[in-house]
Amino acid sequence: MPTAVSLFSGCGGSDAGLIKAGFSVLMANDVLPYARDVYLANHDLTDYQLCDVAQIRSFPAADLLVGCYPCQGFSQGGVREPGRGINRLYLEFARALRTIKPKAFVVENVSGMVRANYKHLLKNQLAAFRRAGYNVSCNVLSAADHGVAQERRRIFIVGTRKDLDFKYEFPQPTHGLDAPLPYVTIRDAIGDMPVWPEGEFYGRDFHWYYLSRDRRRGWDELSKTIVANARHMPLHPSSPALVKLEHNVWRFVDDSPARRFSYREAARLQGFGDLVFPDAKRGSLDMRYTVVGNAVPPPLFHAVVSGLLPIF
Ligand SMILES: C[S@@+](CC[C@H](N)C(=O)[O-])C[C@H]1O[C@@H](n2cnc3c(N)ncnc32)[C@H](O)[C@@H]1O
Numbered sequence: 001m002p003t004a005v006s007l008f009s010g011c012g013g014s015d016a017g018l019i020k021a022g023f024s025v026l027m028a029n030d031v032l033p034y035a036r037d038v039y040l041a042n043h044d045l046t047d048y049q050l051c052d053v054a055q056i057r058s059f060p061a062a063d064l065l066v067g068c069y070p071c072q073g074f075s076q077g078g079v080r081e082p083g084r085g086i087n088r089l090y091l092e093f094a095r096a097l098r099t100i101k102p103k104a105f106v107v108e109n110v111s112g113m114v115r116a117n118y119k120h121l122l123k124n125q126l127a128a129f130r131r132a133g134y135n136v137s138c139n140v141l142s143a144a145d146h147g148v149a150q151e152r153r154r155i156f157i158v159g160t161r162k163d164l165d166f167k168y169e170f171p172q173p174t175h176g177l178d179a180p181l182p183y184v185t186i187r188d189a190i191g192d193m194p195v196w197p198e199g200e201f202y203g204r205d206f207h208w209y210y211l212s213r214d215r216r217r218g219w220d221e222l223s224k225t226i227v228a229n230a231r232h233m234p235l236h237p238s239s240p241a242l243v244k245l246e247h248n249v250w251r252f253v254d255d256s257p258a259r260r261f262s263y264r265e266a267a268r269l270q271g272f273g274d275l276v277f278p279d280a281k282r283g284s285l286d287m288r289y290t291v292v293g294n295a296v297p298p299p300l301f302h303a304v305v306s307g308l309l310p311i312f
Pocket of ligand 1: 008009010011012013014015029030031032035051052053054067068069070089291294295296297
């Protein structure tokens with residue numbers, strides 16, 4: 001069984017994809033206690049270290065290193081400051097890479113990283129990974145093309161150790177208009193779930209910012225992006241449609257009940273299946289949405305790592 005070390009592991013979206021591809025995840029790490037709780041409730045064999053990655057002094061030997069360092073510096077929803085310290089966490093990833101020297105590595109991040117004003121940061125990351133001895137390629141992939149019922153585009157950086165002389169190919173779409181299978185829709189993902197799961201969705205008002213854009217998609221469409229902030233979670237399709245009044249101003253077509261996706265629906269729309277959420281004190285509603293929205297859709301990560309399997 002090939003082995004992996006996972007950094008910035010969150011509640012285990014990337015790692016669920018790894019495990020499905022046949023990897024044993026030896027070590028995972030994050031600073032968020034509830035992310036660890038959810039991870040271990042779903043995958044209890046991993047040694048999960050709850051600490052700042054900078055404090056980790058030794059890593060187990062492994063075939064693969066994966067890491068999805070935080071993206072607040074680049075994401076649409078985050079504060080876009082290319083100089084923020086958080087954008088330097090890739091250096092911790094590069095330190096682990098130099099120490100473990102795995103056969104391959106995979107990084108996921110928000111696609112905003114390819115925007116012109118962040119390109120230098122992407123260039124720095126690729127250069128650090130090449131200096132560590134890896135052939136590196138990157139690509140923006142769409143989760144919907146790999147069977148996830150959601151519009152979510154993410155950048156993947158994949159590296160293989162130079163001595164292996166392996167040419168990695170990014171996966172071709174399996175779902176969509178020109179692919180063998182149709183897109184997975186909201187109905188496919190959550191159609192069997194209760195329509196009004198009291199206590200499991202964020203029920204505060206739809207404030208002006210929420211109503212500054214269309215947040216609803218129909219049952220037979222892809223969901224809008226599942227985000228980490230509960231307030232910005234897209235609408236459940238049983239909610240009334242939104243109509244545009246003017247630039248950045250939308251309103252519901254009628255007064256029938258409207259609600260955001262629940263955190264369990266959000267997990268399904270991320271491609272998790274039925275994720276177990278332990279009832280720890282720190283597992284507030286907001287925190288449940290956060291760990292799910294931060295995650296990499298497992299089917300997308302599975303598709304990316306599957307192309308590496310020949311070298312293990
Ligand atoms: C994009 S999320 C990763 C999601 C995860 N790979 C998944 O699929 O569920 C980034 C994670 O990095 C964690 N993080 C942020 N700063 C960190 C640090 N200094 N050390 C360790 N983890 C950190 C955050 O708590 C967050 O869970």
